[in-house]
Amino acid sequence: MPYNPLKRHSGLRLLQPGQAIGMITRKQQERASQQAAEMMRRAGIFITGREAHGIEVVDFGLSRLEQEGVQVLTLVQTERISVKALALFPNQTEPEHWHPPVGSDPGKEETIRVISGTLYFYVPGENTFREGFLVNGKEHCYTVRHEHVMRPGDQITLAPGVKHWFQARDEGVVMFSFSTVARDVMDQFTDKDVVRTTKIAEGR
Ligand code: ZN
DSSP: OOOOGGGGGGOOOOOOTTOOTTEEEHHHHHHHHHHHHHHHHHTTOOOOHHHHHTOEEEOTTSSOTTTBOEEEEEEEEOSSEEEEEEEEOTTOEEEEEEOOOBTTBOOOOEEEEEEESOEEEEESSSOOOOSSOOOTTOGGGOOOOEEEEEOTTOEEEEOTTOOEEEEEOSSOEEEEEEEEOOOGGGOEESSTTOOSSOEEESOO
């Protein structure tokens, strides 16, 4: 069955009056991209001011960036490959997801290499969950519990379609992602509330 991106938006959510669905404010976005740029620079990655400005702040449409989100600087993006620097703030978690096949492409194959901080990385396999934590109220959205505690210089390669999620604790984490072509909007998430495109509320 072909993947239907519209399906992602069909989940009903209860909103407080005045609450926007899946949004961060422009101010939040600017603060987060600046903080991510500082972390990347401290980790020894040279980035230009223009690149710092272009860091994508992803809240996965969940509007709780500090808990679930990631900051992404795309360094290379062609029809075939992708290189990104990622920053996770302290105690921030990238929700569980996988990279499905898209047309004749079997799906994204990806290597994550840690540059600074300690990364708690989860894949399918024996439950060895110990050092990380499950996001409050979202336990059911984190189903793979085989734990890798990764430090600078450690890296992991994921075959297409393998579920994974990852997390920073006290200190944040800076990492590289090297992969075949990234089509982030096609990524699939265990949490049905996730919307991959972050909306930014203007004028606040
Ligand atoms: Zn991934």
